[in-house]
Amino acid sequence: MCDIIWCKKDVEGKPCDTVNYLDPYCFWNWKGTINCANCGTVYAIHMIQGHMYKGPDEQPAGTKPDTSPLYADKPLEGYINFPSGMEGRTRPFQCLPRHIYLGVPDMVKFSIRGRPLRGWRPQPKSAGIAGQFPFNWEMKKLSPEVWAEYQEKIAKGEVKDW
Amino acid sequence: MTKDLRECRIEDLPGPKSKQELDEMKMPYEEYCKAAFAPGHEMGKPESLKGIRWMSTTMYIFTPHSVANLAELGAEVIKVEMPRMGDPMKHTSPFNEAYLYPLHDTRPVTGTGYGFMNANPNEYYISMDYHLPEMKEAFYRLVKMSDGLTECYRPGTFDRWKQSYRYVQELNPRFIYVWGGGFGYGPKCFGGSYDILGQAHAGLASVTGMHESMGGHCTKHSNWCIDWYSGTQITFGILAAMHWRAKTGLGTMIEFSQVQAATRCLGHTVPMYGRFGIVRQRWGNWDTQLCVHGIILCGKSDFPDSINPQDKFDARYAMVSAFQDADFKALCGIIKKPDLYSSYKKHKERVGAEAQVDIYAQLEDWAKDKSRSEVVRILQNEGLLCEPVMNDREVYENEHYRQRGTVRWMEDPLFGDVLVQGTYSAGMLSKTPRRLYWIWRPVGADNVKIYHEMLGYPISKVQEWYDKAWI
Numbered sequence: 001m002c003d004i005i006w007c008k009k010d011v012e013g014k015p016c017d018t019v020n021y022l023d024p025y026c027f028w029n030w031k032g033t034i035n036c037a038n039c040g041t042v043y044a045i046h047m048i049q050g051h052m053y054k055g056p057d058e059q060p061a062g063t064k065p066d067t068s069p070l071y072a073d074k075p076l077e078g079y080i081n082f083p084s085g086m087e088g089r090t091r092p093f094q095c096l097p098r099h100i101y102l103g104v105p106d107m108v109k110f111s112i113r114g115r116p117l118r119g120w121r122p123q124p125k126s127a128g129i130a131g132q133f134p135f136n137w138e139m140k141k142l143s144p145e146v147w148a149e150y151q152e153k154i155a156k157g158e159v160k161d162w
Numbered sequence: 163m164t165k166d167l168r169e170c171r172i173e174d175l176p177g178p179k180s181k182q183e184l185d186e187m188k189m190p191y192e193e194y195c196k197a198a199f200a201p202g203h204e205m206g207k208p209e210s211l212k213g214i215r216w217m218s219t220t221m222y223i224f225t226p227h228s229v230a231n232l233a234e235l236g237a238e239v240i241k242v243e244m245p246r247m248g249d250p251m252k253h254t255s256p257f258n259e260a261y262l263y264p265l266h267d268t269r270p271v272t273g274t275g276y277g278f279m280n281a282n283p284n285e286y287y288i289s290m291d292y293h294l295p296e297m298k299e300a301f302y303r304l305v306k307m308s309d310g311l312t313e314c315y316r317p318g319t320f321d322r323w324k325q326s327y328r329y330v331q332e333l334n335p336r337f338i339y340v341w342g343g344g345f346g347y348g349p350k351c352f353g354g355s356y357d358i359l360g361q362a363h364a365g366l367a368s369v370t371g372m373h374e375s376m377g378g379h380c381t382k383h384s385n386w387c388i389d390w391y392s393g394t395q396i397t398f399g400i401l402a403a404m405h406w407r408a409k410t411g412l413g414t415m416i417e418f419s420q421v422q423a424a425t426r427c428l429g430h431t432v433p434m435y436g437r438f439g440i441v442r443q444r445w446g447n448w449d450t451q452l453c454v455h456g457i458i459l460c461g462k463s464d465f466p467d468s469i470n471p472q473d474k475f476d477a478r479y480a481m482v483s484a485f486q487d488a489d490f491k492a493l494c495g496i497i498k499k500p501d502l503y504s505s506y507k508k509h510k511e512r513v514g515a516e517a518q519v520d521i522y523a524q525l526e527d528w529a530k531d532k533s534r535s536e537v538v539r540i541l542q543n544e545g546l547l548c549e550p551v552m553n554d555r556e557v558y559e560n561e562h563y564r565q566r567g568t569v570r571w572m573e574d575p576l577f578g579d580v581l582v583q584g585t586y587s588a589g590m591l592s593k594t595p596r597r598l599y600w601i602w603r604p605v606g607a608d609n610v611k612i613y614h615e616m617l618g619y620p621i622s623k624v625q626e627w628y629d630k631a632w633i
Contacts, residue, residue, distance in 0.1 A: 111571070111581070115571070118577045119263050119273070121271065129610060130610055130613075130624045132609060132610045133604050137576055139578075162571075
C-alpha cells in the first residue's frame with residue numbers, strides 16, 4: 001500500500017473508522033476522488049510517487065468518486081472487511097496496473113548509429129514448428145517499411161559506423 | 163635436417179625463413195599486435211573449444227556465465243529452459259524498460275530483457291520440463307552426447323530427479339558435472355544466493371564504500387560483479403577438469419559456492435584478522451596500502467550543459483596515483499602545497515588514516531575550481547598517473563576501445579544492430595579468438611535442431627511434446 005485513508009466521518013453519531021487502502025497499482029502518481037468503502041464519503045487526494053501530496057479532503061455530499069479503494073477494513077471492530085469487487089464500495093482486482101504503467105515498449109527502429117534494429121512487438125508467429133524461429137531476419141523481405149526508411153537514412157547520410 | 167651435418171640449410175638456422183617472416187619480425191610491436199589480433203576478423207580463425215558440447219541447465223547470470231565463456235570460445239552449448247517461460251533472467255531488464263521480442267509463440271506480449279545480455283550468447287536454445295519422467299530419456303540421451311553440464315538448482319534437486327552426477331556418470335563416465343549455487347554443502351546448504359547475497363555474506367560489501375564517518379555505507383557494486391566473477395571461476399574449473407579428463411579419461415564433479423568464491427577477492431583481509439585480530443573497515447575510493455592512490459572529486463563537470471545527468475553531474479571524478487615519494491613531491495608542487503610534502507615525506511607517513519584524510523581533503527580543495535579534464539590534463543602533463551572516471555558513453559566513444567574492438571557493433575541474426583562489449587572485453591587470443599554469433603535466441607528456438615536433427619526424434623513427437631508444454 002502506498003497510503004491509507006482512515007475515514008473518521010460521523011455516521012449515525014459514531015465515527016466511521018474505516019481504513020481504505022490505496023494500492024500502488026492504481027494510486028502511485030494519482031489525482032482524483034475516491035469513496036470510503038463503508039460510509040461512501042468522497043475524498044479528493046493527490047499522490048506523487050506513492051506519497052500523499054495533498055488530501056485527503058472531504059468533498060461535498062453527492063460528489064461522484066473517480067474510483068474506489070481496492071480493499072478496506074474496520075480494524076477497531078474485529079476487522080470487518082470489504083474485499084475487492086463489492087459493487088459501489090470497492091473496485092474489482094484487475095491484476096493490472098493503470099494503463100500508463102503497462103509498459104508498452106517504444107518501437108525503436110534504428111540504433112543510435114542509424115542501423116535497423118529488430119526485436120520489437122508485436123511479432124509474427126514463428127515460422128517453424130515447436131517454437132522454432134528462422135535464423136536470420138531478412139529486413140528487406142520481412143519488414144519492408146523499415147527497410148524503406150533505412151534506404152532513406154542511407155541517402156541522407158544518417159547511417160554511420162559509430 | 164640435411165643428411166650431411168656439415169651442410170647448413172637456411173631453413174635450419176634461427177631467424178626469418180621468408181620475406182614475409184622477415185617483414186613480420188621487423189614490424190613494430192604495435193603493428194604486430196594489430197595484425198595478430200585483428201579485431202573484427204575473428205570469424206576466419208579456428209575456435210579452441212570446437213568439439214566440446216555442453217549442457218546449460220542454468221538460470222540468472224552466475225552459472226550461465228560459466229557456460230557463456232565456453233560458448234564464446236567455440237563450444238556447442240545447449241541451453242535448456244523451462245517450456246514457454248525461459249530463464250527467469252529473460253524477464254528482467256534495467257528499470258523494466260528494454261525488452262526484445264519475440265520470447266515465445268505463446269507469449270506475444272512478453273519479451274527478453276537486456277538483463278539477459280552477455281550471459282548466454284552463441285547457445286542453442288531448447289526447452290524441456292526435465293523433471294517429468296516422460297522427458298528423462300531425452301535428457302539422458304543429451305547427457306550421453308555431451309561433455310558436461312552446468313546446473314544451478316538447490317543442492318540435491320537434480321539428485322531427486324535422478325540426473326545428478328551420481329546418475330549421469332553411470333551413463334557417461336567422461337561427463338563433467340558442475341553444480342553452482344549459493345552456499346554448497348554445510349550448515350547453510352539450502353540457502354540460495356544472488357550476487358548481492360554473495361557480496362554481503364562473503365564480507366565483501368562490508369569493506370566496499372566510504373567509512374560511515376565520511377558519510378559512506380556498506381556498498382554493493384551497481385552491477386552483479388560477483389555473478390560474473392564466480393561464473394568465470396567455474397569456467398576455469400571446467401577447463402582444468404577437461405585437462406584432467408584428457409589425461410585420465412574420467413569426468414569430475416565441480417561443486418561451486420558463490421559465497422565462498424566472493425571471499426577470495428578480499429585479499430589480505432582474512433590473514434590479517436588471523437594474525438592481529440583486526441577486522442578490516444571500509445576505505446572507499448582511497449587505498450589502505452598506497453597513498454596517494456584514489457579517486458577525487460573535482461569542482462566542475464566536464465559536460466555542464468548536457469541533458470544527461472550522468473554527464474552533467476557525475477563527470478567530476480578523477481583517479482590520481484602518486485604514491486612514490488618523487489611523484490608525491492611533484493603533486494604537492496602542482497597543487498602549491500609544499501607544506502603537505504614536508505609533513506608527509508615518507509610513504510609510511512602518508513598512508514596512515516589521518517594523513518590520508520588530510521591529503522585527499524587538500525587535493526580536493528585544489529580541484530574544487532577545476533573541471534575533471536583540467537585536473538587530468540595538469541597532472542598528466544607533469545607525468546603523474548591520472549585518468550578520468552568515465553561513464554558508458556565515454557567508454558563507447560573512446561578510441562582506444564574502438565581500435566581494440568572492446569566495444570563494437572554487431573548484426574544479430576534475429577535482433578539486428580547491437581552494441582556489445584561482453585565477448586570482446588574478456589581477453590584477446592591471437593590464434594583462437596572469442597567471438598559472438600548471436601546474443602540470444604527465443605525460448606525453444608532450436609527445439610527442432612536438437613530433438614529432431616541431433617537426437618533423431620520424429621517431428622511428430624517434437625510437435626506432440628510442444629503441444630503438451632513438455633518442451
